[in-house]
Amino acid sequence: MEKETTIYDIAKGLGVSPATVSRALNNSPVVNKETRQKVFDTATEMGYRSNMFASNLRRKRTHTLGVIVPRLNSHFMSSVIAGMEKVANEAGYNLLISQSLETAKKEAANVMAMFNSRVDGLLVSLAYNTEDISHFSPFIKKGIPLLFFDRVAEHPKCTSIVIDNMQAAHKATSHLVAQGCTNIVHITGNLKRNVYADRLKGYKYALIDNELPFDDSFIISNDLSEEAGMEAAGEILKMNPLPDGVFVANDACAVGCMKILKQAGISIPKDIAIVGFNNDPVSRVIEPNLTTVNNPGHKMGEVAVRNLIIHLDGFSDIVAMNTITLNSELIIRESSLRKG
Amino acid sequence: MEKETTIYDIAKGLGVSPATVSRALNNSPVVNKETRQKVFDTATEMGYRSNMFASNLRRKRTHTLGVIVPRLNSHFMSSVIAGMEKVANEAGYNLLISQSLETAKKEAANVMAMFNSRVDGLLVSLAYNTEDISHFSPFIKKGIPLLFFDRVAEHPKCTSIVIDNMQAAHKATSHLVAQGCTNIVHITGNLKRNVYADRLKGYKYALIDNELPFDDSFIISNDLSEEAGMEAAGEILKMNPLPDGVFVANDACAVGCMKILKQAGISIPKDIAIVGFNNDPVSRVIEPNLTTVNNPGHKMGEVAVRNLIIHLDGFSDIVAMNTITLNSELIIRESSLRKG
DNA sequence: TATTATATTGAAACCGATTGCAGTATTTTG
DNA sequence: CAAAATACTGCAATCGGTTTCAATATAATA
Numbered sequence: 137m138e139k140e141t142t143i144y145d146i147a148k149g150l151g152v153s154p155a156t157v158s159r160a161l162n163n164s165p166v167v168n169k170e171t172r173q174k175v176f177d178t179a180t181e182m183g184y185r186s187n188m189f190a191s192n193l194r195r196k197r198t199h200t201l202g203v204i205v206p207r208l209n210s211h212f213m214s215s216v217i218a219g220m221e222k223v224a225n226e227a228g229y230n231l232l233i234s235q236s237l238e239t240a241k242k243e244a245a246n247v248m249a250m251f252n253s254r255v256d257g258l259l260v261s262l263a264y265n266t267e268d269i270s271h272f273s274p275f276i277k278k279g280i281p282l283l284f285f286d287r288v289a290e291h292p293k294c295t296s297i298v299i300d301n302m303q304a305a306h307k308a309t310s311h312l313v314a315q316g317c318t319n320i321v322h323i324t325g326n327l328k329r330n331v332y333a334d335r336l337k338g339y340k341y342a343l344i345d346n347e348l349p350f351d352d353s354f355i356i357s358n359d360l361s362e363e364a365g366m367e368a369a370g371e372i373l374k375m376n377p378l379p380d381g382v383f384v385a386n387d388a389c390a391v392g393c394m395k396i397l398k399q400a401g402i403s404i405p406k407d408i409a410i411v412g413f414n415n416d417p418v419s420r421v422i423e424p425n426l427t428t429v430n431n432p433g434h435k436m437g438e439v440a441v442r443n444l445i446i447h448l449d450g451f452s453d454i455v456a457m458n459t460i461t462l463n464s465e466l467i468i469r470e471s472s473l474r475k476g
Numbered sequence: 477m478e479k480e481t482t483i484y485d486i487a488k489g490l491g492v493s494p495a496t497v498s499r500a501l502n503n504s505p506v507v508n509k510e511t512r513q514k515v516f517d518t519a520t521e522m523g524y525r526s527n528m529f530a531s532n533l534r535r536k537r538t539h540t541l542g543v544i545v546p547r548l549n550s551h552f553m554s555s556v557i558a559g560m561e562k563v564a565n566e567a568g569y570n571l572l573i574s575q576s577l578e579t580a581k582k583e584a585a586n587v588m589a590m591f592n593s594r595v596d597g598l599l600v601s602l603a604y605n606t607e608d609i610s611h612f613s614p615f616i617k618k619g620i621p622l623l624f625f626d627r628v629a630e631h632p633k634c635t636s637i638v639i640d641n642m643q644a645a646h647k648a649t650s651h652l653v654a655q656g657c658t659n660i661v662h663i664t665g666n667l668k669r670n671v672y673a674d675r676l677k678g679y680k681y682a683l684i685d686n687e688l689p690f691d692d693s694f695i696i697s698n699d700l701s702e703e704a705g706m707e708a709a710g711e712i713l714k715m716n717p718l719p720d721g722v723f724v725a726n727d728a729c730a731v732g733c734m735k736i737l738k739q740a741g742i743s744i745p746k747d748i749a750i751v752g753f754n755n756d757p758v759s760r761v762i763e764p765n766l767t768t769v770n771n772p773g774h775k776m777g778e779v780a781v782r783n784l785i786i787h788l789d790g791f792s793d794i795v796a797m798n799t800i801t802l803n804s805e806l807i808i809r810e811s812s813l814r815k816g
Numbered sequence: 817t818a819t820t821a822t823a824t825t826g827a828a829a830c831c832g833a834t835t836g837c838a839g840t841a842t843t844t845t846g
Numbered sequence: 847c848a849a850a851a852t853a854c855t856g857c858a859a860t861c862g863g864t865t866t867c868a869a870t871a872t873a874a875t876a
Contacts, residue, residue, distance in 0.1 A: 142862055153826045158863060168824060185592050189538075190862035193529035193831045208558040209774075214549035221548065221575055225586075230572050230593060235561055246565075252525050253570060362757075391761055417702075421731055421758045434549075482832055493856045498833055508854060530832035533861045 141182045149178055161186070192254075200230040201444060202250035202258040206238045206287070210388075211416045212433045213261070216285065219437025220259065227445050229256075236263040244271035251275065257444045262287040264326050264359065281447050285440045287329045292458070295447075297440045299464040301331050304429045305338025306345075307466045308383050308411045311427070313346045315409050315474040317381030320348075323368050323393065324385045325360045335385050335413065360385055365392025372408075373400055381409045381472075387416040387428055394422055394471070409472040424470030432462050481522040489518055501526070532594075540570040541784060542590035542598040546578045546627070550728075551756045552773045553601070556625065559777025560599065567785050569596075578604040584611035591615065597784045602627040604666050604699065621787050625780045627669045632798070635787075637780045639804040641671050644769045645678025646685075647806045648723050648751045651767070653686045655749050655814040657721030660688075663708050663733065664725045665700045675725050675753065700725055705732025712748075713740055721749045721812075727756040727768055734762055734811070749812040764810035772802055 143157040150157070152171065159167045160175035167175075178184075192198050201224060205213050217233065224231050232255055236243035243263045250258055251274045258275055260282065269289045275282045276293055288296035312320050322339045325332040336355070343350045356371060358364035365384065369392070372379055384390035390412035394404060402408055404424055412419055412428040419426035439460060483497040490497070492511065499507045500515035507515075518524075532538050541564060545553050557573065564571050572595055576583035583603045590598055591614045598615055600622065609629045615622045616633055628636035652660050662679045665672040676695070683690045696711060698704035705724065709732070712719055724730035730752030734744060742748055744764055752759055752768040759766035779800060 140862090144862075154863075155827080155865080156825060158865085159825090162864085166824065171824080187533070187862050188593060189529040189533035190831085191864075193527070193533055193833090193862085194864045196831080198529075208561065209551065209554035211549065211551075214554040217573075218548040218575060221573065225574055225589070230589075231574075232570050233557075233561065233573050234565055234571075235558060249565070249570075253528060254525075388757075395761075417728075418758055418761045421735075421761045423763050480832095484832075494833075495835075495857080496855060498835085499855090502834085506854065511854080527832050530861085531834075533832085533863090534834045536861080 140187070141184045142187070143184075145182060146175060146178050146184060149182065150174060198230075198254050198256050199228060200232055200253065200255050201441065202253065202255035203231055203233045204236055204243060204246045204250065204258070204260045205233070206236050206261060206263050208233070208235050212286075212414050212431055215433030216261075216437035216440075219434035219439075220441045221437075223438045223441040223445070227441075229441070229445060236266075238264040240266040240271075247271050247275070251280075255280070256448050257281040257283065259283050259285060259440050259444065261285050262289060262329060264329065267328065281444055283440055283444050285436055287331055289330075294458075295443060296459045297436055297443070297462065298330070298459065299431060299436075299462050301334035302338040302341070304413070304464045304466070305335035305383070306342040307338075308413070308427075308429055309339045309342035310346060311466060311468065312381040312383060312409055312411060312472060313342065313348065315381070315405070315472055317379075317409055317474075318348060319354075319377065319379040320381035320383060321354045321356060321372055321375075321379045322383050322385075323356045323358065323360070323365070323389055325357065327357065332385055339383055354379070358389070360389040362388045362392035365389035365394075366396045369393040369396035369400075372397070373402075378402075379408060381411075383411045385413050387412040387414045387419045387426060390426055390428070391418050391422050394426070405470065405472050405474050409474055411466075411472050415467060419467075419469070422471075427469045427472035428467055430465050430467050432464060436462055480527070481524045482527070483524075485522060486515060486518050486524060489522065490514060538570075538594050538596050539568060540572055540593065540595050541781065542593065542595035543571055543573045544576055544583060544586045544590065544598070544600045545573070546576055546601060546603050548573070548575050552626075552754050552771055555773030556601075556777035556780075559774035559779075560781045561777075563778045563781040563785070567781075569781070569785060576603040576606075580606040580611075587611050587615070591620075595620070596788050597621040597623065599623050599625060599780050599784065601625050602629060602669060604669065607668065621784055623780055623784050625776055627671055629670075634798075635783060636799045637776055637783070637802065638670070638799065639771060639776075639802050641674035642678040642681070644753070644804050644806070645675035645723070646682040647678075648753070648767075648769055649679045649682035650686060651806060651808065652721040652723060652749055652751060652812060653682065653688065655721070655745070655812055657719075657749055657814075658688060659694075659717065659719040660721035660723060661694045661696060661712055661715075661719045662723050662725075663696045663698065663700070663705065663729055665697065667697065672725055679723055694719070698729070700729040702728045702732035705729035705734075706736045709733040709736035709740070712737070713742075718742075719748060721751075723751045725753050727752040727754045727759045727766060730766055730768070731758050731762050734766070745810065745812050745814050749814055751806075751812050755807055759807075759809070762811075767809045767812035768807055770805050770807050772804060776802055 143154045147154045147157045157175050160172040221231055234246045240263050243266055272282055282294045284294055285297040288298055324336050327333045340350050356368045390410055404410055412426045415428045415430040419428045483494045487494040487497045497515050500512040561571055574586045580603050583606055612622055622634045624634055625637040628638055664676050667673045680690050696708045744750055752766045755768045755770040759768045
């Protein structure tokens with residue numbers, strides 16, 4: 137196990153000082169071009185690699201971004217992460233990723249771990265049951281940039297990256313109405329999370345705008361898992377009269393719901409039209425194919441990291457914009473098409 | 477932006493030396509229990525957090541594991557990552573994750589990045605077109621543990637975590653035979669990757685063991701995407717006589733294949749029985765539900781990281797086992813059930 | 817030619833935790 | 847009571863870059 141070469145070795149081998157080597161390796165303009173070239177040459181020759189700890193210790197920058205997500209293994213989230221990784225990698229940043237497994241407790245623990253790892257910035261999508269964001273205060277106090285995406289929290293110092301959930305839900309619901317639905321059930325998650333609260337609002341306003349009654353008893357709230365969707369379908373089947381449309385806040389739950397409805401002999405979309413949310417791969421597999429809202433996860437990840445890095449590199453000391461909204465669009469498939 | 481507190485601050489505030497503070501914080505047995513308690517108290521009181529760079533610089537350990545995967549946004553891979561994250565987090569390790577996007581070039585770049593980040597160990601699943609593993613030599617030369625999972629490479633110094641792909645494929649194929657199939661097509665990926673080569677072997681030996689002919693023209697090789705599956709279905713439809721079974725090396729491709737076959741009026745499983753691989757969520761959504769091999773991604777991630785950490789913590793200086801094989805099982809669903 | 821500006825380099829002090837070695841105080845043993 | 851063992855604690859070097867400040871050499875200007 138040979139020893140690591142350091143700038144001191146390079147310096148000795150070249151008869152210059154470590155200071156010069158350091159400057160040369162960092163492309164400092166003050167060092168002579170020939171010297172720099174010589175340094176680079178011997179560096180590669182000796183198999184030198186920079187010791188990031190020494191560097192970080194001195195510079196107090198880690199070039200590492202923390203990411204906390206509820207779960208890694210959903211299509212949407214892994215797309216987000218993929219987008220983040222792409223941009224971060226290109227910009228020379230590392231990603232430290234952890235999952236809260238949907239609990240506020242683990243989220244708080246992860247936040248502290250990230251804090252102790254001294255990440256340069258933190259990207260967060262909140263857990264299902266996070267009540268308040270006081271556990272992020274170490275970051276806010278220290279002025280370390282904190283950025284929320286998808287499941288966001290309001291905070292004057294934090295940027296949020298979202299889609300317009302209300303508008304998307306409005307479109308989805310209006311689409312159902314346009315297809316002739318008048319009794320539309322909405323299945324949603326924890327209303328403390330903006331994404332679900334906003335989708336509910338969009339649903340509600342769409343009904344109102346279309347002069348349909350809004351009825352609390354048409355709202356089913358659960359954890360949006362596939363199993364929960366199956367249970368929700370059971371409830372729907374008991375309703376009298378039977379609803380003729382269902383807008384579900386994610387695709388997994390919509391799929392579970394569809395499975396049971398189909399088993400019960402309901403024809404989709406003829407008896408009940410269904411719209412999901414996220415555009416997960418399953419939405420193009422279930423039969424009939426699921427109408428859904430495309431949630432641009434990959435792009436969201438890219439935008440989030442790019443934004444954070446720009447901020448870190450000091451190019452936008454201006455007032456960081458507080459909310460960035462990405463476009464999403466309704467993808468209409470057979471599960472909701474009752475006309476033409 | 478208040479200044480960071482260091483062990484020096486704690487030392488000063490307590491009238492002891494930094495050395496004692498360091499030892500106390502690391503639970504060294506030599507320091508007096510009362511002293512230790514006092515150190516811990518003032519540490520929390522002053523809002524101390526350890527500076528990992530200083531510590532890493534001195535100890536030459538990063539407590540960070542590198543992970544390189546082909547893509548993050550597949551169900552299998554995100555499950556693996558989730559499992560890894562769980563174990564790593566519990567053991568106080570960080571995860572540095574990057575994706576090769578299935579190209580050997582980016583894989584090599586990521587390896588170097590990991591090397592320069594001085595990860596304590598590296599976990600890799602190879603890219604689609606990686607030809608040799610010479611780009612890992614910096615790790616091997618330096619004796620930094622390198623562990624492959626799923627898509628592995630043979631190397632005397634590296635541990636591999638896999639499932640028994642050959643056996644799984646053998647079971648899958650034999651199952652098709654047991655269902656009365658005699659003309660079985662196999663759709664596979666790049667045969668340089670063990671997973672696909674082994675699945676092909678399993679398919680082949682199953683045919684032989686069941687006294688069916690093995691025919692090269694029944695092998696379709698592509699990139700296993702859903703689109704590729706659709707194209708493959710086109711080829712299958714042109715075959716004369718029409719095959720009565722298809723074993724596909726992953727679920728996404730199997731799904732694409734099924735879509736086209738169904739469109740063409742083929743009845744699954746009556747005309748053609750189908751088996752996939754991985755047990756992706758789509759396999760329980762497509763109709764008929766897809767028979768597939770359960771690939772325990774989450775567990776694979778857990779085992780990989782646990783193994784690596786045990787190795788790093790020096791508990792298994794013995795001869796590290798070279799291959800760990802996890803169990804997988806065939807999950808039989810309607811897409812292949814022609815009897816009983 | 818003397819003076820000033822410019823270019824390039826080096827010495828040494830950091831950054832913050834860890835650890836070998838030595839020192840002191842207290843307790844145990846002979 | 848002296849000698850030896852035990853229990854803590856502190857000093858100071860170390861890890862490997864970065865950066866301030868001063869020094870020297872060379873070129874430009876008066």
